Amino acid sequence: MARRRHDPESQHLRVTEHDGVRTLIFARNQQSSMRLDDPFETDIQYIGYLHIALAVKPSATRALVIGLGGGSIVKRMWRDYPWMHIDAVEIDEQVAALARDSFALPDDERINVIVGDGREWLEVCDEAYDIIIIDAFADDHIPRPLTTEEFMRGCRDHLVTDGVVAYNVIGAVYGQHSRHFRSIHKTARNVWRRVWTFPTGIAGDPREQTRNIVMFASDAAITDDELLDRIASRVDGIVTVPAFERFAEDFYPGAIRSGDVPIIADR
Numbered sequence: 711m712a713r714r715r716h717d718p719e720s721q722h723l724r725v726t727e728h729d730g731v732r733t734l735i736f737a738r739n740q741q742s743s744m745r746l747d748d749p750f751e752t753d754i755q756y757i758g759y760l761h762i763a764l765a766v767k768p769s770a771t772r773a774l775v776i777g778l779g780g781g782s783i784v785k786r787m788w789r790d791y792p793w794m795h796i797d798a799v800e801i802d803e804q805v806a807a808l809a810r811d812s813f814a815l816p817d818d819e820r821i822n823v824i825v826g827d828g829r830e831w832l833e834v835c836d837e838a839y840d841i842i843i844i845d846a847f848a849d850d851h852i853p854r855p856l857t858t859e860e861f862m863r864g865c866r867d868h869l870v871t872d873g874v875v876a877y878n879v880i881g882a883v884y885g886q887h888s889r890h891f892r893s894i895h896k897t898a899r900n901v902w903r904r905v906w907t908f909p910t911g912i913a914g915d916p917r918e919q920t921r922n923i924v925m926f927a928s929d930a931a932i933t934d935d936e937l938l939d940r941i942a943s944r945v946d947g948i949v950t951v952p953a954f955e956r957f958a959e960d961f962y963p964g965a966i967r968s969g970d971v972p973i974i975a976d977r
Contacts, residue, residue, distance in 0.1 A: 773841040777847070785813075840873045
């Protein structure tokens, strides 16, 4: 499951604990989790795939995360990459507070939490990022304003030359549940030179099955083989995420059908 982002006035937040795992739930949907014996570990699989951004940009020192949630990706990056500064934008003040109070998000100068709209923040900030992560949801879809060509070009303008954007999308590579992902993928290909697709846990499973798909887009001059080699080497040992080297098995090199889906635009 993925993080869920709802209108702050309508969401129903609960924090539960079971079998040594603390979970943040919106309505009935799992939003974040952490192990009580190790607050930097989570049982949500796709979080680890987001570290593939380091395989695209190994020298990254500055990241933007849109969709803080319980802070799983932010606090892990903070711990594992002590040279990294992270800006995290969360639309819901209550969620941001829970990340600090219940999910062990460190209070540290290298983590800057902004309560507000992620797109609006990007439009007014003057930072250049190595990594931008989009991990914000309304129900089971990314809010449309965070998927349009105009927004993606705004992300590109706020990336360093060989920076990378990462999207967490719920969908499928093909089949009846694939249109949303395929449209986001088509839009990204219209903005960046390279787009890589990692449907989580896809090895041995049907490609039409709905799952978290982690997509990376960049203008970096890196081949597929170079990217996979960096994953296999854990980016020269930098990445400590469990089973990280196996994520290469979920790389989807095939063509993503796009003729029947639109490029997403603001209008």
